Amino acid sequence: MEQLFAEQRHQIIIQKLNQDKSIRASELMEHFGVSFETIRRDLEYLESEGYLRRVHGGAIPRDPDYSHEIPLPIRESIFMEEKKELAQIAVRYVTEGMSVALDPSTTNTEIAKVLKTKFDRLTIITNSLPIVNELVTMPGYTVIMTGGVIRHEELSIIGDLTEEFTSRFHADLFFMSMSGVTLEAGITDNAIGEVQVKKIMHANAKRTIALADSSKFGQNSLIKVCGASEVERFVTDSNIDKKLVDQFSKSGIDIVYK
Numbered sequence: 001m002e003q004l005f006a007e008q009r010h011q012i013i014i015q016k017l018n019q020d021k022s023i024r025a026s027e028l029m030e031h032f033g034v035s036f037e038t039i040r041r042d043l044e045y046l047e048s049e050g051y052l053r054r055v056h057g058g059a060i061p062r063d064p065d066y067s068h069e070i071p072l073p074i075r076e077s078i079f080m081e082e083k084k085e086l087a088q089i090a091v092r093y094v095t096e097g098m099s100v101a102l103d104p105s106t107t108n109t110e111i112a113k114v115l116k117t118k119f120d121r122l123t124i125i126t127n128s129l130p131i132v133n134e135l136v137t138m139p140g141y142t143v144i145m146t147g148g149v150i151r152h153e154e155l156s157i158i159g160d161l162t163e164e165f166t167s168r169f170h171a172d173l174f175f176m177s178m179s180g181v182t183l184e185a186g187i188t189d190n191a192i193g194e195v196q197v198k199k200i201m202h203a204n205a206k207r208t209i210a211l212a213d214s215s216k217f218g219q220n221s222l223i224k225v226c227g228a229s230e231v232e233r234f235v236t237d238s239n240i241d242k243k244l245v246d247q248f249s250k251s252g253i254d255i256v257y258k
Contacts, residue, residue, distance in 0.1 A: 009034075009042055014051055017061045018079065024058040082213040082237035083107045087114045089256060090175060090235045093209055097121050098172045101201040104128035104156035104194060105177030107211045125169050127157040127197055144169065151193060158193030166200045174205035176231065178212055180219030183251055186228045188221035195223045207232050214239040214257075228253055 009032055016023050028039045043059050046052050053062040087110040094100060096119055102108040104127060112134040115122060120140045126132060127146040135143050148162030176198060179189045187210060189195050202208050202225070210231040217240065228234075233254040245255045 010046055017052055022060045079213045079215055082239060083110045085237040086213060086235050087111045090211055091115060091118055099123040101125040101171040101174040101205055102131050103177055103198050104154050107177045108175055111175055125171055127162055129155040156194055163196055163200055166197055171205045174201045174208045176202060176208050176210045179221035180216050181212055181228055182218055182220060183228055185220045187225045189225055190222045195225055198225055210234045213237055217244055
């Protein structure tokens with residue numbers, strides 16, 4: 001139970017840092033009703049995992065380390081306003097009755113939430129349990145969930161069966177999520193099993209739009225998915241560095257952020 005409570009505190013601390021950009025240890029002690037030593041251990045752990053930087057009396061955010069996979073509960077609490085903003089932009093490329101492939105990610109879960117509010121009839125192809133759970137109440141949606149093995153860390157479905165099943169479907173549009181993107185390395189991700197499914201969805205879709213909140217630009221992750229120029233465009237949030245937008249534009253790559 002103690003470990004579960006620690007994980008809950010860690011998620012709340014990350015969320016507060018994302019919102020407030022700094023946090024004081026004394027405020028955390030009062031908020032959680034715990035000792036200074038408990039908060040010190042929490043901040044030390046989160047610093048060792050790359051989620052924050054401790055300073056005198058508290059902590060400030062640190063850019064996430066995209067070279068390793070950030071656990072789903074933590075990702076669900078960071079950069080959420082940016083993901084909500086880009087989701088509103090991305091769904092402009094969807095039309096009623098379209099078939100849409102969604103790979104597993106907190107960003108695509110936000111896409112699913114927005115789709116529910118704007119469209120009555122869609123076909124959704126996904127290997128994400130949270131996305132299926134989000135859309136299961138929509139009677140006008142045909143939700144195609146891949147078979148395979150559940151990856152508990154991500155609540156996704158992967159494996160040979162997943163890849164074979166996914167290869168049967170050709171979506172009108174694929175919203176591709178990622179862990180990082182640079183002009184040199186292209187689009188990269190961390191989860192090996194999910195990357196293989198992502199590549200199949202990309203190969204079979206008529207169009208692929210890449211989704212990346214502004215924190216993921218300039219980051220490299222473990223596995224290359226495809227080149228940055230191999231997608232129709234990128235959709236991100238308004239915090240994107242405009243100099244970076246110009247750099248991508250000079251390479252013929254469109255980044256939409258408003």
